[in-house]
Amino acid sequence: MNRSRNEKSAGNDNPLEDPAFIEDAMRGLFESEAEFPIKVDGASTLPYASVLSEIRGKNEQLVLKLIRPLPHELMTGAVFRIIFPLDDRRYEAQITFLGREGYLQYLFGPPACLALTDRRSTNRFPFRPRENAYVTAQDGRIPALGVAGPLVNIGLGGFAMRLDRVLQLDDGMRIPVNTALFDRDKGFPRVRIQDLPRLPLLEWRGIVAHVTARGDEVILGFSFGELGENEARLLGDCLAFREKTLRGGTHVPGRTDGETSVAVAHDVRSELTGESALEEAELPTELSLELGPLLRMQRRSARILLCMAEGDLRKRTQDCLQANGFGRLECPSGLAELKQLIPAKGSQPAAAWVLVDLALAAGVDVEPLAGLRILERELGDLGKLPVAVICAEVDPALLMGLGDNFRILPYLAKDSEEHPTWTQAIQSISVF
Numbered sequence: 001m002n003r004s005r006n007e008k009s010a011g012n013d014n015p016l017e018d019p020a021f022i023e024d025a026m027r028g029l030f031e032s033e034a035e036f037p038i039k040v041d042g043a044s045t046l047p048y049a050s051v052l053s054e055i056r057g058k059n060e061q062l063v064l065k066l067i068r069p070l071p072h073e074l075m076t077g078a079v080f081r082i083i084f085p086l087d088d089r090r091y092e093a094q095i096t097f098l099g100r101e102g103y104l105q106y107l108f109g110p111p112a113c114l115a116l117t118d119r120r121s122t123n124r125f126p127f128r129p130r131e132n133a134y135v136t137a138q139d140g141r142i143p144a145l146g147v148a149g150p151l152v153n154i155g156l157g158g159f160a161m162r163l164d165r166v167l168q169l170d171d172g173m174r175i176p177v178n179t180a181l182f183d184r185d186k187g188f189p190r191v192r193i194q195d196l197p198r199l200p201l202l203e204w205r206g207i208v209a210h211v212t213a214r215g216d217e218v219i220l221g222f223s224f225g226e227l228g229e230n231e232a233r234l235l236g237d238c239l240a241f242r243e244k245t246l247r248g249g250t251h252v253p254g255r256t257d258g259e260t261s262v263a264v265a266h267d268v269r270s271e272l273t274g275e276s277a278l279e280e281a282e283l284p285t286e287l288s289l290e291l292g293p294l295l296r297m298q299r300r301s302a303r304i305l306l307c308m309a310e311g312d313l314r315k316r317t318q319d320c321l322q323a324n325g326f327g328r329l330e331c332p333s334g335l336a337e338l339k340q341l342i343p344a345k346g347s348q349p350a351a352a353w354v355l356v357d358l359a360l361a362a363g364v365d366v367e368p369l370a371g372l373r374i375l376e377r378e379l380g381d382l383g384k385l386p387v388a389v390i391c392a393e394v395d396p397a398l399l400m401g402l403g404d405n406f407r408i409l410p411y412l413a414k415d416s417e418e419h420p421t422w423t424q425a426i427q428s429i430s431v432f
Helices: 003-010 019-032 229-247 265-270 274-281 293-300 312-322 335-341 368-379 422-427
Strands: 035-040 047-057 061-066 079-086 089-102 105-109 135-136 147-154 158-162 164-167 185-197 199-214 217-223 303-307 328-330 353-357 388-390 406-410
Touching: 003 089, 019 047, 019 079, 135 158, 135 406, 147 185, 147 217, 158 199, 265 328, 303 335, 312 328, 335 353, 335 368, 368 388, 406 422
Parallel strands: 303 328, 303 353, 353 388, 388 406
Antiparallel strands: 035 047, 035 079, 047 061, 061 105, 079 089, 089 105, 135 147, 135 185, 147 158, 147 164, 158 217, 185 199, 199 217
């Protein structure tokens, strides 16, 4: 590793050249099974996610397993740069490509030296709670651990979130936020970041990079591992737009660190131009749409179960469904009555849609996700029966561990301008 690169990326004038230390570091990386990025040195291509799968022979050659293949035209002797975590530190090194092994496995020469690096390889852009960028993540299939909270910062390499809630996804119960719950390099196969500028939803996998207590707050940092090409492009466009808004921000009075203020999410979205603005302008606001004769017949005969307590809200929902051509409505007022209407296999035509109010299961002090789990237990095995859970506010935590046949809808507003989620749900009911 040359000295200038080490100074730039690691801020360290003394590369670690002790062979015994390097050997121990490689052994530690192998035993940790941690995923880390490798990249052709000096190239502008995306990094490759890799795992050290074997240390071979007296020369300590490294066998790396990659997520995607290296280019076939890659020549032996190509130099790669790696950055890997070990014992709460991050190290940078150079390794040399020696050849191909098995499927997605490649042989590299060991590093000659290591350098401590504390800088991220990509810029991070800050976000404030008022901008409404929100993160939910889960560490596996149910039963699993789910986390939720606002985005703190994000870059192409990863992001940090403020940890507001930790939930057990099998029952929806809340767990006290604690840094001890998260080990470094713990994988979260499903991470969702919502409402970024020009990127309403980014869903990928993440790896815990750090967890830090700051007073009463806990900050949880993730690395992305390797973003897919499409995800990297979309996030890159989002961050380029973010950088533009930061450069155009105004100074916050009373701050001494030069931090700039950023427009709230509504103001950022109002700056959208071109195709994105056209899509937003053409979004339908009324649920009653012109129907073709075949669709009109399908909707008129579709059996809909609407489970809500009697009142104005149920009346609005009924009127909405009838205005969109659904004439076969059954309206139980409670879960017990609803269970009687859900048919056993072969007894009567299955419902095309079941809509149920979350308030029937979730009390005042019950987490929304816990209320959803209560509904699932109360209704029993629904198979592939499509269910829409209606609630006052679509809590992002509800999206964690949501079944394939479930969707979440907000209460219908009193005025004529309805939520577009209802429009999409009603339009897709025949294939939901």
